[in-house]
Amino acid sequence: TPEITDAQALLGHRRPEPKLRPPPPLAMEALREATAELTVYVHPSNAADVRLAVSRQLSTLLFSYEDRFDGVLLSHEVEFEGDNEDGQDRKVDGDGKRVIKAKILDGLVPYFGVPVTANMLLFSPQPEMILEGKVEMLGKESIHAIVLGVFSAAIMADDIPEMFKFKRRGHGGKFISQSDKRHVIKKGSMIRFSVKRVDTEMNCHITGSLMPPHTGCMRWLSVHDAEYASEISRVVKGNQGIILRASRRYKVAQLRTAKIAW
Amino acid sequence: SLSLASPPAKTLETSRLASPPPPCPSRRAGIPSATHLTGRPPGAEAMVAELRRDDMAEEAGTIRDSVAFRLVERVLQSVRMEPFLIAPYDLEQYRMMVGTLDTSRTKNRDDEALYVTYLKALSEAVSKIDITYHHSLLNNIFAVRIWYLQRDTMVALLDLITRLAAVADQYLRECLQMLVNNFTPPIVERNEVPTWAVSRKKDIFSHLCGSLKTISDTVPLAPRMLRDIIDRSMPKLFDNKAKMISFVECMLGLDTDRMGDLIGAILLAKVVDLLTELDVNITWEDILQEEHDKGIFEMELEDLDADDDGDGFGQAGTKVCLGGNACAEKLDGLMVVVCEHLKSLDRQRLYKEFVILKTIFRASLLRVHRSKFAQFIMFYTCSLDPKTLGEGFAVFLTDIVTEKKEDPISRMSAVSYVGSYLSRARFISADTVVTILKKLVDWCVDYCDHQSKREATPIPNHQLFYATCQAVMYVLCFRLRSIMDYPNLKSDLFHMPFGFLFRHRLEPLKVCLPSIVNEFLRQAKDAGLVAAFVDPAAEDAIESDLSRTFGGINRLDMFFPFDPYLLKESDRYIRPNFEFWSMVKTTYSDDTDDDDDELEDLDAPEMNVGSLDDHVEIDINSDDDDLEYSMNKMSITPHHSFLHQMAMDSDGGLSMPARIRPSTSPPSRWAMSGESP
Numbered sequence: 001t002p003e004i005t006d007a008q009a010l011l012g013h014r015r016p017e018p019k020l021r022p023p024p025p026l027a028m029e030a031l032r033e034a035t036a037e038l039t040v041y042v043h044p045s046n047a048a049d050v051r052l053a054v055s056r057q058l059s060t061l062l063f064s065y066e067d068r069f070d071g072v073l074l075s076h077e078v079e080f081e082g083d084n085e086d087g088q089d090r091k092v093d094g095d096g097k098r099v100i101k102a103k104i105l106d107g108l109v110p111y112f113g114v115p116v117t118a119n120m121l122l123f124s125p126q127p128e129m130i131l132e133g134k135v136e137m138l139g140k141e142s143i144h145a146i147v148l149g150v151f152s153a154a155i156m157a158d159d160i161p162e163m164f165k166f167k168r169r170g171h172g173g174k175f176i177s178q179s180d181k182r183h184v185i186k187k188g189s190m191i192r193f194s195v196k197r198v199d200t201e202m203n204c205h206i207t208g209s210l211m212p213p214h215t216g217c218m219r220w221l222s223v224h225d226a227e228y229a230s231e232i233s234r235v236v237k238g239n240q241g242i243i244l245r246a247s248r249r250y251k252v253a254q255l256r257t258a259k260i261a262w
Numbered sequence: 263s264l265s266l267a268s269p270p271a272k273t274l275e276t277s278r279l280a281s282p283p284p285p286c287p288s289r290r291a292g293i294p295s296a297t298h299l300t301g302r303p304p305g306a307e308a309m310v311a312e313l314r315r316d317d318m319a320e321e322a323g324t325i326r327d328s329v330a331f332r333l334v335e336r337v338l339q340s341v342r343m344e345p346f347l348i349a350p351y352d353l354e355q356y357r358m359m360v361g362t363l364d365t366s367r368t369k370n371r372d373d374e375a376l377y378v379t380y381l382k383a384l385s386e387a388v389s390k391i392d393i394t395y396h397h398s399l400l401n402n403i404f405a406v407r408i409w410y411l412q413r414d415t416m417v418a419l420l421d422l423i424t425r426l427a428a429v430a431d432q433y434l435r436e437c438l439q440m441l442v443n444n445f446t447p448p449i450v451e452r453n454e455v456p457t458w459a460v461s462r463k464k465d466i467f468s469h470l471c472g473s474l475k476t477i478s479d480t481v482p483l484a485p486r487m488l489r490d491i492i493d494r495s496m497p498k499l500f501d502n503k504a505k506m507i508s509f510v511e512c513m514l515g516l517d518t519d520r521m522g523d524l525i526g527a528i529l530l531a532k533v534v535d536l537l538t539e540l541d542v543n544i545t546w547e548d549i550l551q552e553e554h555d556k557g558i559f560e561m562e563l564e565d566l567d568a569d570d571d572g573d574g575f576g577q578a579g580t581k582v583c584l585g586g587n588a589c590a591e592k593l594d595g596l597m598v599v600v601c602e603h604l605k606s607l608d609r610q611r612l613y614k615e616f617v618i619l620k621t622i623f624r625a626s627l628l629r630v631h632r633s634k635f636a637q638f639i640m641f642y643t644c645s646l647d648p649k650t651l652g653e654g655f656a657v658f659l660t661d662i663v664t665e666k667k668e669d670p671i672s673r674m675s676a677v678s679y680v681g682s683y684l685s686r687a688r689f690i691s692a693d694t695v696v697t698i699l700k701k702l703v704d705w706c707v708d709y710c711d712h713q714s715k716r717e718a719t720p721i722p723n724h725q726l727f728y729a730t731c732q733a734v735m736y737v738l739c740f741r742l743r744s745i746m747d748y749p750n751l752k753s754d755l756f757h758m759p760f761g762f763l764f765r766h767r768l769e770p771l772k773v774c775l776p777s778i779v780n781e782f783l784r785q786a787k788d789a790g791l792v793a794a795f796v797d798p799a800a801e802d803a804i805e806s807d808l809s810r811t812f813g814g815i816n817r818l819d820m821f822f823p824f825d826p827y828l829l830k831e832s833d834r835y836i837r838p839n840f841e842f843w844s845m846v847k848t849t850y851s852d853d854t855d856d857d858d859d860e861l862e863d864l865d866a867p868e869m870n871v872g873s874l875d876d877h878v879e880i881d882i883n884s885d886d887d888d889l890e891y892s893m894n895k896m897s898i899t900p901h902h903s904f905l906h907q908m909a910m911d912s913d914g915g916l917s918m919p920a921r922i923r924p925s926t927s928p929p930s931r932w933a934m935s936g937e938s939p
Contacts (some may be wrong), residue, residue: 141388142425144429150482150483152481152482154428154429159884205430
């Protein structure tokens with residue numbers, strides 16, 4: 001694409017004060033919304049459809065860890081500004097609503113910059129956070145789960161409580177707790193675990209632990225763990241709006257994945 | 263073996279003798295039969311009993327495994343520090359373990375069993391492996407060529423690789439690279455794949471693809487990395503044919519389910535790029551040229567093989583590769599692979615692939631100048647589902663032609679494709695043909711009207727208009743008779759304003775290729791489609807000046823993309839659906855020995871309609887000794903119909919190897935300019 005592929009170089013932003021929100025429910029602490037003011041540099045050949053160009057440029061950042069955002073970008077939504085601070089006029093939409101011209105500084109910067117305000121959904125797992133994931137693979141020494149359908153998490157044997165015994169029999173094997181035989185972790189179960197370490201260099205691989213309290217198979221926890229059960233009922237009643245919005249954003253992220261992969 | 267004084271050594275010794283784990287037959291046989299007899303689903307008690315039985319049955323096996331695991335764990339842990347801090351004994355143990363994992367040495371059965379045990383133990387201990395301290399261990403693992411392994415060993419190794427990839431990001435790239443490196447089998451003498459490798463190929467491919475899919479399920483972002491790795495490892499133009507084919511075959515095996523949804527489009531795009539590159543590097547001389555040259559090059563290549571593993575190409579080798587024959591063979595092999603892959607897809611997947619292929623076609627193949635065979639993948643795909651895909655492709659091409667916003671080259675190319683496609687694809691029904699013709703004719707009429715409204719000086723270049731008229735005529739040469747068989751289609755056709763078109767001042771009849779025009783007029787007159795007064799003097803005309811001004815040798819409207827297919831092995835996919843000119847029924851007569859057949863040399867006329875089997879050899883490598891061959895055969899040359907009869911096959915009879923002429927410009931042009939096609 002004619003846009004600059006190395007967004008790092010030219011995608012500058014100032015991070016304003018984050019919008020104050022109540023802390024997200026236990027369900028997914030690592031997800032958060034953030035607003036950022038960015039300047040996206042667009043090649044003149046895309047001047048006919050600036051919105052698309054900006055969207056494409058931001059989409060190149062999806063699913064990679066960005067230091068400046070402190071997290072992985074899952075989805076984004078842009079709004080355009082009017083004039084910006086520098087006093088230089090910028091071009092916005094080509095659809096006739098409000099045309100602002102931009103000056104291209106030939107020989108200096110051949111692109112024109114578009115100031116946007118981006119609402120972003122970010123995923124920033126930190127140690128000690130509780131995350132939820134779906135178990136994909138099991139072994140005697142490890143449990144591998146997938147968080148949000150995108151991020152891989154691994155829980156090593158050292159971080160699995162002694163009470164879980166691995167049974168190789170049955171489809172892929174399962175972990176059964178000695179204290180309560182109904183507490184089963186097998187392929188396809190949703191588990192809650194705490195984050196030990198996050199490897200942000202490549203694909204944001206998470207190393208987790210099942211040692212802390214209130215971790216394990218979610219189905220069992222919702223029945224047997226009183227504290228957790230009360231927590232989620234409070235959350236469902238109180239913060240339905242946030243969950244719904246987050247899940248809608250997540251769906252958008254999924255769609256974007258498919259588009260990008262194409 | 264590792265000399266440990268502790269009890270575990272004994273167990274390891276036992277395992278070295280490769281004895282199976284002592285079974286517990288009595289217990290195992292007991293409970294299942296009980297449940298079978300009772301037929302009741304097991305209650306809580308039975309479940310507990312079963313679990314306990316499980317423990318016991320596994321215990322024997324797990325003792326051995328767990329011992330091995332603890333051993334390996336201990337060894338790994340002991341070297342997990344700066345080299346100068348490691349105790350010599352520990353280092354020795356580690357080195358021995360690494361040595362066992364070295365696959366470059368041949369193993370006897372005991373070593374093999376030990377190797378498998380180590381692999382399994384390592385699979386469990388992946389979290390203990392460190393990328394810096396256990397560097398030599400990892401090297402040995404990633405250097406394995408699984409083609410040389412036995413099946414069980416291979417399964418164990420792939421399991422280890424999968425777990426390594428899942429445990430941390432840092433191993434992911436290496437694991438994927440290792441798997442991709444194993445797409446190609448080992449090559450031995452004469453650049454051939456050894457026979458034992460060929461028989462194991464399917465098994466190995468399915469395991470490799472299975473591992474890659476498991477990795478992609480466990481690490482959902484892995485396909486992104488895999489895509490880049492495949493991109494880098496993709497065979498290049500001059501690579502060995504067996505390797506190329508093997509790689510592409512395995513690569514296309516990834517194009518299923520979720521992995522296919524994510525990276526299928528990119529894989530297909532890469533394959534088509536490779537096909538196109540090979541295609542473009544075949545020159546017509548190479549196809550038609552004598553094969554006596556091959557011997558010389560072969561000798562040179564053998565000399566090279568003696569020195570290195572056959573992959574390096576010195577200067578002499580480059581000469582071989584530049585020869586288009588090598589490219590033709592490679593393209594042939596790849597077309598077989600691609601067609602097989604397309605054939606194996608189910609309906610839903612096929613539709614998705616078709617959409618992807620259309621996009622790829624439009625972006626690359628459509629704009630390749632005179633591509634020879636690569637476009638036949640579209641032909642084959644459409645033949646797999648004529649109703650939906652066949653028509654869909656025709657409509658797709660027509661839309662490109664009539665779309666003003668498309669660039670001129672694409673439009674010209676698309677119109678050549680439409681003409682050739684509708685004529686040659688047997689699976690396209692007559693009513694589709696008529697629908698498309700109507701669209702094209704309507705477009706032409708609009709164009710004429712538009713021209714009439716303009717002022718005096720016409721635009722010099724009506725290339726697209728003439729090309730479209732020519733395409734329409736070309737299609738009707740093939741299809742007129744069959745359309746006439748349907749009264750409703752016949753009336754549709756007769757309502758089309760051909761008279762207006764042909765009498766327009768732009769004079770398409772004078773500009774389009776005379777051979778096509780003549781044949782068309784002849785058939786149309788017999789059918790009563792055009793009035794008799796359309797100038798019959800055009801019959802024997804040489805190409806007019808008007809015609810000659812439109813482009814030189816490379817004029818685009820003389821490109822017939824779906825002319826007869828020349829590659830030997832992949833021909834069997836195309837032939838059943840391909841319409842040869844000799845098979846076409848024309849409106850004027852059913853005589854097969856019609857001397858005046860203008861388009862007599864459209865294909866190889868010796869091709870007998872009856873013998874549509876594969877033993878009609880269209881042999882690129884035929885070693886007949888006809889040296890006077892002229893390259894300037896146009897596929898529809900009116901007056902230069904000298905097909906040299908080839909030396910008959912020893913079978914004799916109907917199937918003769920035929921030289922097929924490329925669809926290039928008539929000889930006069932070439933003689934004038936001296937260019938090659």
